[in-house]
Amino acid sequence: MGNRGGRLHDAQRTLGTRRWVSKQWICCQLDFNNRQRTVWGGSYSELFFLDEVTALAAGHRPCFECRRKDAQAFAALFPGKHTAPEMDAMLHAQRLDGRAKRLHRRAIDALPDGAMIARGDEALALRGGYLLRWTPSGYDGKRARPRGVDVDVLTPPAILRVLEKGYPPLWHPSAGHT
Numbered sequence: 001m002g003n004r005g006g007r008l009h010d011a012q013r014t015l016g017t018r019r020w021v022s023k024q025w026i027c028c029q030l031d032f033n034n035r036q037r038t039v040w041g042g043s044y045s046e047l048f049f050l051d052e053v054t055a056l057a058a059g060h061r062p063c064f065e066c067r068r069k070d071a072q073a074f075a076a077l078f079p080g081k082h083t084a085p086e087m088d089a090m091l092h093a094q095r096l097d098g099r100a101k102r103l104h105r106r107a108i109d110a111l112p113d114g115a116m117i118a119r120g121d122e123a124l125a126l127r128g129g130y131l132l133r134w135t136p137s138g139y140d141g142k143r144a145r146p147r148g149v150d151v152d153v154l155t156p157p158a159i160l161r162v163l164e165k166g167y168p169p170l171w172h173p174s175a176g177h178t
Contacts, residue, residue, distance in 0.1 A: 024088050025095075026063040027055035050136065052170035053125050056163075057116035057154040059095030061087055077165040079158055087158070094156035103152040104160075108145065112163040114171075116154040123154060127175055138174030 027049065049055040052062075062070040064084055075082040080090065096102055103118060108126075111117070115126045116134065124131040125139065131146075132139040153160070163169065 025060045027060040028063045029066045051172035053114050056159050059091050059156050077162040077167050079161045090158050091156055105150055106153045108149050108151045114163045114169040117151045118154055132175055138172055
């Protein structure tokens with residue numbers, strides 16, 4: 001689960017046009033300290049991700065409250081400065097092109113496991129020698145990872161660096177162990 005710094009919905013739980021409130025886009029645990037929330041209640045709009053790989057591709061980072069160890073490991077591998085506001089500022093510049101999702105063209109051979117790419121109308125996660133087809137309910141099929149081609153990368157460059165340095169993202173069980 002994650003959020004983008006505040007409430008993105010109205011009283012009828014309908015999303016408005018705003019897609020973020022602050023640069024603090026975080027990825028949280030679903031269960032933390034027995035807290036009970038009303039989904040899309042009064043304070044912020046919960047966003048639900050298939051897994052951490054998906055949240056990272058969207059430009060979210062681990063939360064320093066509910067996922068402290070993961071957030072500290074992520075920050076230690078993050079390029080440059082390591083405070084949450086500094087990471088958030090860098091990620092915000094890398095994840096958006098105006099109001100649209102920013103894509104980053106890269107050689108597929110240089111991408112780490114956990115990176116997510118766009119090919120046509122598909123989102124695909126890289127794991128081992130495979131591309132895993134992303135769907136809202138799980139990874140649905142795999143194909144051999146091509147070599148020697150450039151691809152449109154969904155995962156922001158700073159997060160790619162964190163993955164390259166060994167950060168182990170949490171995968172949905174449908175990703176298997178390739």
